[in-house]
Amino acid sequence: MRNLSWVSELYNVYDKAIRLNQEDVLLLPIAHSTAKAQLEVTIDGEGNFKSADIVLDNKDAVTVIPVTEDSGARANGISPHPFADKLIYIAGDYCRFCSVKKADEEKYPAYMKQLLQWKNSEFTHPSVDALYQYLSKGALIQDLIEARILKVDKDGRLTADKIEKIAQVDCFVRFRVNGESREQRTWLDKTLYNSFIAYNASTQGDKAFCYATGEYTICTYKHPSKILNAGDKGKLFSANDESGLSYRGRFLNKTQTVSIGYEFSQKMHNALKWLIERQGNFFGNLTLVAWNSVLGALPKFANDSQSILADYSGEFDDMEFESFPETFASYKGALKKAVFSYNYNLKFEQKIMILMLDEATTGRISVNMYSELPESEFYENVTNWHLNTTWRRYDFNEKKVCFTSFALLQIIEYAYGTDQKGKLTCESKLKSDMIARMLPCVIEGRRLPKDILRQTVHRASRPTAFTTQNNWRRMVEIACAMIRKNKIEEGEECSMALDTERNTRSYLYGRLLAVAEVAEAFTYGREQTRPTNAEKYFEKFSNAPYITWGVIYNRLKPYLNGMKINNKVYYQRIIDEVMDKFLYDDFADNSKLEPEFLLGYSSQRYVLCHPDKSKNNNENVDN
Numbered sequence: 001m002r003n004l005s006w007v008s009e010l011y012n013v014y015d016k017a018i019r020l021n022q023e024d025v026l027l028l029p030i031a032h033s034t035a036k037a038q039l040e041v042t043i044d045g046e047g048n049f050k051s052a053d054i055v056l057d058n059k060d061a062v063t064v065i066p067v068t069e070d071s072g073a074r075a076n077g078i079s080p081h082p083f084a085d086k087l088i089y090i091a092g093d094y095c096r097f098c099s100v101k102k103a104d105e106e107k108y109p110a111y112m113k114q115l116l117q118w119k120n121s122e123f124t125h126p127s128v129d130a131l132y133q134y135l136s137k138g139a140l141i142q143d144l145i146e147a148r149i150l151k152v153d154k155d156g157r158l159t160a161d162k163i164e165k166i167a168q169v170d171c172f173v174r175f176r177v178n179g180e181s182r183e184q185r186t187w188l189d190k191t192l193y194n195s196f197i198a199y200n201a202s203t204q205g206d207k208a209f210c211y212a213t214g215e216y217t218i219c220t221y222k223h224p225s226k227i228l229n230a231g232d233k234g235k236l237f238s239a240n241d242e243s244g245l246s247y248r249g250r251f252l253n254k255t256q257t258v259s260i261g262y263e264f265s266q267k268m269h270n271a272l273k274w275l276i277e278r279q280g281n282f283f284g285n286l287t288l289v290a291w292n293s294v295l296g297a298l299p300k301f302a303n304d305s306q307s308i309l310a311d312y313s314g315e316f317d318d319m320e321f322e323s324f325p326e327t328f329a330s331y332k333g334a335l336k337k338a339v340f341s342y343n344y345n346l347k348f349e350q351k352i353m354i355l356m357l358d359e360a361t362t363g364r365i366s367v368n369m370y371s372e373l374p375e376s377e378f379y380e381n382v383t384n385w386h387l388n389t390t391w392r393r394y395d396f397n398e399k400k401v402c403f404t405s406f407a408l409l410q411i412i413e414y415a416y417g418t419d420q421k422g423k424l425t426c427e428s429k430l431k432s433d434m435i436a437r438m439l440p441c442v443i444e445g446r447r448l449p450k451d452i453l454r455q456t457v458h459r460a461s462r463p464t465a466f467t468t469q470n471n472w473r474r475m476v477e478i479a480c481a482m483i484r485k486n487k488i489e490e491g492e493e494c495s496m497a498l499d500t501e502r503n504t505r506s507y508l509y510g511r512l513l514a515v516a517e518v519a520e521a522f523t524y525g526r527e528q529t530r531p532t533n534a535e536k537y538f539e540k541f542s543n544a545p546y547i548t549w550g551v552i553y554n555r556l557k558p559y560l561n562g563m564k565i566n567n568k569v570y571y572q573r574i575i576d577e578v579m580d581k582f583l584y585d586d587f588a589d590n591s592k593l594e595p596e597f598l599l600g601y602s603s604q605r606y607v608l609c610h611p612d613k614s615k616n617n618n619e620n621v622d623n
Contacts, residue, residue, distance in 0.1 A: 006370040007212055007268055009353050010275075014267035016295050017274055025278040028064065028270040029193045030263060031200045033072050033226055035172050037063040037084065038163045039149060041140070042176040042184075045126060047133025050178065052147040054163055061164070063174045063187040066196040068114075069204075069262065073222035073235070078103070080111035082118060082196060083131065084174045084187065092138025097145075097158050098169045112136070123199035127177040127186050140173070210261035212268075220262040224269040227365060228276060228287055228357070234365035236269070236357075272355075283409060283435045284428035286368065287357045290443075292375055293350040299339050299379075301442055302435075305386040305405040306393075308338050328496065331403040332387060339383045352378040354443055356436060368436050371444060381445040388488045391481040392496060392606060396470060401610065403496075406478050408438050414475045415455045419466045447489050448482060456482045457595040461542040463535050480602045483595045498603040505586040506593040509545045510600025511578045513538070516552050518608040519571040520559045542597065546590040574608075 017027050028034070038061070042050040055061045063084060070079040080089045088094055088104060089111040112135065118124060119132045134140075141158070144150040150168050151159045158168045166172075176184045183189035201218075208219040223237045237258050272289070281288040281302060290298055299308050356369040373381075386405040393404045412434040417426035440446045459465060460479035466472040487494040499507070517534035524530075533555045534541075541548040553575075560568045579587070 006355055010268040010271045011264055013271035025274055027274045030266040031197050032064055033067045034062050035065050036061045037174040038166050038171040039173045041173055043130055043134045045130050045179045047130045049143045052144055052149045069220055069222050072224050078107055078110050080114055086172050090135055091140040093141045097141045118199050121199050123195050125192050125195035126179060127192055130177050131175060208259055212260050212264050217261040219259050220265050223265050227273055233363055234359055236365050284432040285359045286432035286435055290354040292352050297342055299342055301382045302408045304407045305335050309334055328403060335386055336383055340379050350375040381443055385442045389481045389485045391477050393477050406481055408435055411478055414478050415459055419471055422468045448485050453482050453486050460598055462539045476602055479598050483599055498607045503581045506597040507600035508578055508581055509593055510597035511604040513541055514601045514604035515574050516556050518605060520556055523559045542593050544590050545593055546588055
């Protein structure tokens with residue numbers, strides 16, 4: 001096994017998480033897993049049936065259960081869980097009410113034999129004794145029918161009805177055990193946890209070499225599933241393909257491939273489950289989890305900068321935030337404070353770990369990316385990403401313009417998604433792949449992939465690809481943010497202010513397009529929502545600006561002539577000023593425009609649409 005640093009870091013999380021003693025997210029004990037229960041049976045301390053209920057709350061249905069090495073990884077065959085399990089394992093009268101295969105007839109005896117061994121051990125527990133007494137009667141399904149929980153047909157067989165979307169015959173059952181000074185809900189009883197942990201340790205076999213710790217200890221080759229959620233079957237480690245090509249030709253047997261200590265595996269997997277439930281992010285098939293050395297809070301670095309500011313606005317007494325900073329300088333200061341506020345007493349020996357998991361197939365989970373870096377470097381990279389990808393965004397809820405970066409998921413959905421009735425949808429696999437490629441740009445400071453930049457510019461140049469103008473406007477903002485990021489990476493200054501001194505062909509053509517659009521829209525009534533000629537010809541203009549500008553300008557003239565004279569002079573003066581800045585050969589060049597034409601378009605449009613702020617525009621948005 002190569003590079004087990006992420007495994008070791010997860011193992012270290014387990015003991016730290018125990019010390020945190022947080023109750024909001026359960027940290028699974030060793031030799032335990034979770035299952036979704038559909039039925040809940042209550043028995044007394046002498047093993048007598050009292051009542052039964054259906055577990056209706058989906059969240060409450062997630063039940064902590066003891067598992068053996070075999071049952072924790074079971075797929076086929078006979079591997080009963082030690083305590084709570086499905087009806088086919090724990091109901092002695094299952095064959096009486098259900099049709100079963102020959103092999104299934106052995107499941108109840110196997111379960112009872114295993115439960116008896118725990119009951120007869122020195123590590124037994126009162127709830128184990130009570131459960132054994134009850135299930136030995138072999139009347140569980142009969143009791144559930146009489147309690148009107150399960151239904152039978154005219155032949156006395158369980159019907160095809162479902163309970164919480166699960167067929168009656170496949171229901172999972174958990175138990176309450178009444179008793180003095182003991183947790184009735186056995187799935188939350190810590191004394192029962194400890195009882196099984198001790199019993200399970202006493203049954204384990206010989207020691208072997210653990211590749212993770214370098215020590216001789218009790219090892220396992222069957223590792224837990226249900227890592228991403230309670231219904232997940234994927235595993236990080238597996239060596240059960242002895243007849244295939246998993247390790248043949250490189251190793252003699254599975255002990256040479258993935259020999260990991262049982263306790264190490266349990267702690268590492270349970271810590272990962274805890275982190276995912278507590279602070280995981282999900283992008284299609286991709287699961288992202290990040291943590292630091294002390295398990296403290298981290299900024300939501302994959303979100304936009306406005307979310308980072310909003311989440312922690314006013315949390316620190318000596319920090320003042322503006323919901324919508326008026327200048328880039330105030331925005332920049334607020335964002336830096338918001339990111340670095342997660343660790344005022346920054347210790348350089350502390351690290352940030354970022355793990356990205358991909359649910360490759362139903363049974364396999366792959367590590368798509370793992371990165372660990374000093375906490376100070378992480379905060380610096382996150383801050384730089386959000387500052388360098390900042391652009392002006394119109395907030396449709398607040399009805400005002402703000403400075404912001406954009407969430408990774410939003411960038412990908414707009415660049416690669418399909419606009420269906422105003423909602424951007426993107427294929428899950430593509431979404432996962434793009435997130436995996438962009439994430440290192442945020443946390444490690446890598447350069448923005450050129451193909452992603454080209455795609456954002458391409459989509460922003462096609463207003464007809466979007467069903468609503470708001471979506472297209474957002475796409476233009478995102479493209480400008482990516483262009484700005486690319487220019488900064490190439491060592492250029494890239495202000496969001498309108499640069500009236502910039503004479504590059506693409507920038508000037510972008511300005512002309514913005515003037516034509518705003519001038520025509522100025523003549524529309526409030527109820528008119530039709531696109532302007534500049535918008536209609538936007539894509540053609542980006543590909544052949546010289547010829548297309550002639551078409552747009554000729555169609556603009558009637559709108560200019562219909563304005564009041566002062567308005568006509570205003571727009572015509574700006575067009576003339578921009579035209580005067582062209583070199584003749586540049587203006588007559590009909591080749592495709594460079595991406596920066598969007599910067600000229602967006603900046604010029606902002607000034608025209610916000611004349612009240614344009615006087616101090618350079619001060620407001622300068623880097």
